[in-house]
Amino acid sequence: MTPSYYCSKLNVIILITAASVLTFIHGHALEFIVEPSDTVVESGQSAVLDCVAKASRHQATVLIQWLDEDGAKLTFVGDLYRSQLTNGSLYITSVIEEQRLTGTYQCMATLPNVGSIVSRTAKLKVATLDGFVEEPSDLTVWAGERAHLSCLASGLPPPRMRWLKDERPLHIDRLRMTVLPSGALEIDEALPADQGTYRSVQGQGSLK
Numbered sequence: 154m155t156p157s158y159y160c161s162k163l164n165v166i167i168l169i170t171a172a173s174v175l176t177f178i179h180g181h182a183l184e185f186i187v188e189p190s191d192t193v194v195e196s197g198q199s200a201v202l203d204c205v206a207k208a209s210r211h212q213a214t215v216l217i218q219w220l221d222e223d224g225a226k227l228t229f230v231g232d233l234y235r236s237q238l239t240n241g242s243l244y245i246t247s248v249i250e251e252q253r254l255t256g257t258y259q260c261m262a263t264l265p266n267v268g269s270i271v272s273r274t275a276k277l278k279v280a281t282l283d284g285f286v287e288e289p290s291d292l293t294v295w296a297g298e299r300a301h302l303s304c305l306a307s308g309l310p311p312p313r314m315r316w317l318k319d320e321r322p323l324h325i326d327r328l329r330m331t332v333l334p335s336g337a338l339e340i341d342e343a344l345p346a347d348q349g350t351y352r353s354v355q356g357q358g359s360l361k
Contacts, residue, residue: 185206186205190275204219204243216263217241218261318349
């Protein structure tokens with residue numbers, strides 16, 4: 154029986170990074186310890202954008218506020234989705250594009266009666282898996298030949314590829330098998346034991 158190869162889809166998750174900036178304002182040092190980072194979440198999931206700043210004078214109170222992509226301060230009055238946590242982080246209960254919650258955000262740290270600094274711009278996006286750009290087809294090769302199983306999907310962030318053989322995680326024989334950067338699977342010097350049904354899974358997390 155000729156083996157068949159098919160693909161399946163899976164959502165993706167992502168990531169936290171941080172940076173720090175030191176700015177002097179009228180003799181005061183105001184420093185970002187954590188700045189908001191670009192974040193991608195699945196539609197309907199919550200998101201947290203972190204922001205931590207400190208002043209050189211420990212007794213000074215640093216006020217944290219958030220700016221939207223137009224540079225306007227978020228007031229959170231009547232906002233059903235966004236709120237500010239006690240540590241200053243921006244919390245979004247359910248990221249839905251239709252509610253105009255995605256886009257860019259900035260954190261502004263202020264020393265009252267002294268001045269303010271503004272963080273880097275962080276992008277909040279909803280993860281997408283647009284579909285398969287290239288799918289594998291049934292393949293028959295002679296023993297000893299190379300088998301190339303292509304499967305390419307587009308999405309945000311770029312999907313990562315894993316392979317199953319007969320519904321079990323494929324053990325990659327590094328002497329003969331290679332998963333290419335595109336996600337395609339190449340098997341050098343195919344053996345009879347390589348026959349079976351292969352499935353590619355995009356993304357991170359549990360199988361679906």
